[in-house]
Amino acid sequence: MIRDFWEVRKGRLVDEIEAIADKTDKLTWEAIDAVRKIGNIGAHMEKDINLILEVDPAEAALMIELIESLLKDWYVARHDRQEHLAALRKAAGSKAEQKRGNAT
Numbered sequence: 522m523i524r525d526f527w528e529v530r531k532g533r534l535v536d537e538i539e540a541i542a543d544k545t546d547k548l549t550w551e552a553i554d555a556v557r558k559i560g561n562i563g564a565h566m567e568k569d570i571n572l573i574l575e576v577d578p579a580e581a582a583l584m585i586e587l588i589e590s591l592l593k594d595w596y597v598a599r600h601d602r603q604e605h606l607a608a609l610r611k612a613a614g615s616k617a618e619q620k621r622g623n624a625t
Contacts (some may be wrong), residue, residue, distance in 0.1 A: 526595045549591075556584050
């Protein structure tokens with residue numbers, strides 16, 4: 522989502538997350554980075570193969586809810602805004618056409 526929505530392409534996920542720190546609000550950025558940190562436990566197990574930390578269902582739900590929230594905030598809201606602005610432009614064009622039609 523970071524690569525697609527923000528068009529950020531770095532070599533590492535941490536660098537991509539850092540690249541959007543100034544593009545999103547602080548709480549959202551911190552939540553994204555928190556998910557990265559949780560994911561690092563499983564992704565980089567070679568550092569301590571004897572350490573296994575369980576992710577409980579409530580924690581998994583929190584991470585899924587973040588993804589759902591980002592989909593809504595980044596994609597659905599952008600789409601709704603584009604549709605709204607297009608409708609406003611269309612209404613303005615219609616009024617301008619009506620005005621031209623009444624002027625003759």
